[in-house]
Amino acid sequence: MSQDNQEQSVSSKESTSKSKTVFTMPGNRPGIQAVHVNAAREMVRLHTQGRRPPSSTTASTAVKGPVPPLPSTASSFPGASPHPHVSIPEGCKNPQCTHCGKVIIPAPQSSYPIQDTPAIAVKNWKIYTIKKPILNSTELEDLEARFHFPLPEMIFGNSRVKIVNEVSGESIEFNALDALDSLDSESHLKVSYHKEWLDSRRSEREKKEKEERGEVESRDLREFTDKLDTIEPYDWTYSPNYKGTTNIKFSESSQEIPIHRLTQPDPILFFDEAVLFEDELADNGISILNYKIRVMPTCLLLLCRFYLRIDNVIFRIRDTRVFVDFDQDLVIRDYRQQEYEYSELLKSVQRKSIGNDPKKLFRDHDWVSKNIPTINKVVESNQ
């Protein structure tokens, strides 16, 4: 302590001779060095150890080695479970909580990329999810025959969520590639400053043509833009028309998803969420397809949501909800589209004068969904 003070006074004495000391600090410290980095890392390591379950692994924490076997099969499911129809299928490597038997997601040992395939089975229904990293360059090359347009910058093409009825064979799954197959061939939407941008480009070209007429030599890279406009049109907003990949025979139904069963505080036995694809539209907004699933003892809800925000242009949401009643093997699919002008929503946010960061709300997909109108809705069921 006193030594620190001494150091401070020394350093301030030193520096006052040259310039005023701006910050109070100890004296001669080294700059950034590997040892600093190591120290920071070590602190984090200590801090994050709490992540590992202490009981079964205390013996192995000192030894870096294979992860000890974890309870992962149906037989190890606690006999005292209040839900006898629930089991953990083979192949699911996620451990269960020793207390309540819930599937732990992500598994405590998993490090990204999360390679395990968490799964749960309730009565006739089996539910699983796969989460993998974005596609690599080889995988992307293999897709060139399937997609003739530039793909979103992040494609989780190996990730999926799947619900299967083991008895009837009915299944529905959501994955990125099938969603991208369903895009329109082009989009009428443009970024907000499109006109301004086009105008400046036109005037540049006119300038160049003038220069050429005046026989001023002006060969520059602009010559490469003269013969073309855009690349082959495609839906650059990546708005899918996708209600899942399924063999279920759906027909229009008047039976809505029973909200009361989803709002009662049933325990959630299984929850997972993941992004299927995502693109920042070259910083003009966001286009993202993701899913969330929660499994309760008697039913499940899956939401696959497409969210599009083009800054200063539009919001667009396309939600597919799948509800499964395990007792009746009933599947209800609710698909709805929402759209709203950006400026309209911004106005209503400003009216409510929500803080000094209104755009924060525009990154909250749920908030946007609750605050923009629905333009189309279809409810179907398998019964």
Add this chain to the structure above:
Amino acid sequence: MTIPYNIPISDLDYCLEQLLDHKPPKILPPETIQHLCHTLKTQLLSVPNIMPLQSPISIVGDIHGQFHDLLEIFQIGGSPPSTNYLFLGDYVDRGYYSVETISLLIALKLRYPDRVFLIRGNHESRTITTNYGFYTEVLNKYNGSAEVWTYITDLFDYLPLGATIDGKIFAAHGGLSPSCQQLDQIRALDRFREIPHDGIMADLVWSDPDTEILDFKLSPRGAGYLFGLDVINKFCHDNDLMQMVRAHQLCNEGYTSYWKGKCLTVWSAPNYCYRCGNRASVLEILYYSGESKSMGEPNANENDVKYDDYKNRFEDSIVHKVQGVLPGQFFNIFEASPENDEDTSKGKGVNGINSDEELVGNGDFFCSYFKERPRKQHVEYFL
């Protein structure tokens, strides 16, 4: 001005220490940030739009607020001042530690002005940072005040737009512009401003290479360019360059080589956004090999320490062929830091972000051994 042109080294070391020796890193007080930014701005006034740099140097791509992954770079690639670094922009937005990341880079630049070089990416902009997270992060970490955001985004206007290495490699954040044939046209720009929607400055930070095309194409979204082989060949020929190095595009492998190394993408944010599972890289340029020897055996003095180092670390002439880089270059590939993994599972709630959010669901969902480290967002009663 009463504020000194130079900040004492001990002050800078203190700033570095605040950021490196604490978990989570300690953010610097607003007055300190103001002072650092002011001093750096003064220094950058005399820096040209394109900085002439020399090898050996390590080139870093997008970081996007992934502070711990930045430390990982210093860990694997050496730290300043023993290693020279050129950062290609996109320091902020998306990750949870934009404030810490940009603070560290500013302090490092001031501490080692001849060893650390920063150029501007498309996220070093007021508009982009209000839409993609940095602004919100500043409000969260500085008690609702946007002051620090103002200091830092003002500084962004002073960052150079590119660099050359050994006069032979051109480095920028995005790509080439149809309005720019000569490097001198970039040198002549008035860069001290917000990034505009169009023109050379915009294209430099936004455009992308495309191996499918030869010339320039407009993006179908209505603004922005893609550039092809003829464009880069002409640009390199006219400016006596061998190569363009840029960042800006996510790739699973952490790097991409186009046209046999004529253009390289370096991406330095592993497990981008805590969910992509991608690798990252740093491009180490150890020496410049003359054109006669390009794509051949590395040509270097046997006594050259740098070359010996290179030779010892990699089987010479194999690595550059596998990676599609030129001799003397090497993509040092790395994976996400343990802290990134930690943030991945935590989802949110780092260093003040979303600290207002309460734990979703109820604590019972997490097994007893997770109690000391409650997690957010793993179970959600979504509808």
